[in-house]
Amino acid sequence: MENIMEVKNLTKQYSGFLLDHVSFSIPKGTIMGLIGENGAGKSTTINGILELIKKDDGEVLFEGKDISAGKQPKEDIGVVFDEINFYERLTPEKVGKIAKATYKQWNESVYQNYLNRFSLPASKTIKELSKGMKMKLSIAVALSHDPKLLILDEATSGLDPVMRDDILDIFLEFVQDEEHAILLSSHITTDLEKIADYITFIHNGKVLFCKEKDELRYRYGILRCGESTFASIAKEEMLAYRKTDYQYNVLMEDKEEARRKYPAEVVDDATIDDILLLYVKGEQAK
């Protein structure tokens, strides 16, 4: 599959935090979920990709070319942050006029369609819109300049489940065209479980893994066992573990094999939340 974006060794040093050679690729027609605890480096990664910060090392390629080469990549990338960045006294109508004067690829009829679809009143000020409506306005702007890639930084945070579901449907619709793709950073892992094709997990500024979501969901499992079984598990078999008061929770790469090998123990399916928690709060085995 052809990649729409490749992030190679993205590095940024702050005092007390290092984004350490982050690399991953986003194939066309897919949704890449970026997960990690608060402060893990998700937003720094997105800021680095979008050149909002000066990176210390690394490169970002969009359709095989340096993302900073000219304005075309910015025409082709729609971005939604966790809050709207237009002043609250503006109206969706004026926001459209500003965007129209900025993007060569701006499509007014697409924008009007989204305003109608989202029931966004064109003449109400942003101040009068709910948080969900503001987010929908940001998404309408991002989708109305014919982007090939959407980058969403915590765009679904703070929305109620119904509104999140509506927005996730729009994202799925967007990637139906096999030329489009989405990079979605979120700490709401259930959203990613619903729509992501790949998951990149960033922890302490480093990429822990970049895998297909189905591999995580259908292969990974959590072995719940006592101390004696835990002691018998080879380090190579487990990815991470956490000791609670009564048992060990061990993240296993192959749950079926674990079930065969330890028939007396419970091996649960692992959600992305479970995986994140075990990596972040537990011990890494290898």
Next chain:
Amino acid sequence: MKGLVLKDIYNVVAHAKSLILILVIFSFAFQPIQCVCMVAIICGSLISTTFSVDEYSKWPRFAMVMPITRKELVGAKYVVQMILSVIGATAGLFISGISGLLLHKIELITEDINPLLVATLMAVFLSMLLGSIMIPLLFKFGAEKARIVLLGAAMIPAAMIVGLYFLLEKLGIVLSDTVMFVGLIGLIILILLWMYCSYLISSHIFEKQDL
């Protein structure tokens, strides 16, 4: 750049409605020439409001994901400041002219109208001078922190004019029409040169900022 200018104009208009009342009060309280200068400078200073609004909505971060370069964002601030200065001086001329005629401060004769037109032109450039002192400070410190520094910045053009006046007096140069004309042209050229330097300084500051 058109989008950036449009955005700032929309934001200023949202804030500037109360200015109309001030403008009317000024036109009655002051002489027409004073009024034109003050209104132009007040309108030009609204550029700091655009910075406050941008900071509040984290606009620069979003602007940089749009097809806009950092240099264009900086350049747009100077264009907006120029537009505000011209609008301010023109509005000042219009209102102070009308109130001046109504209150018999001026008459519709060349001797009264010409100085008012020259003052309007100078008011535009003075406002632009002040703006080009303010803009690098606003980029460097942000709208909130730059407030105190800006008070000082506002004094610079005033001090320069007073200083120039005393210098001319000390050198015994009489302000004849020719001297005034040459002086005004020289001042305009100097202001334009300074504005270009100011743009380079602002670009340098903004280029380095993490957003």
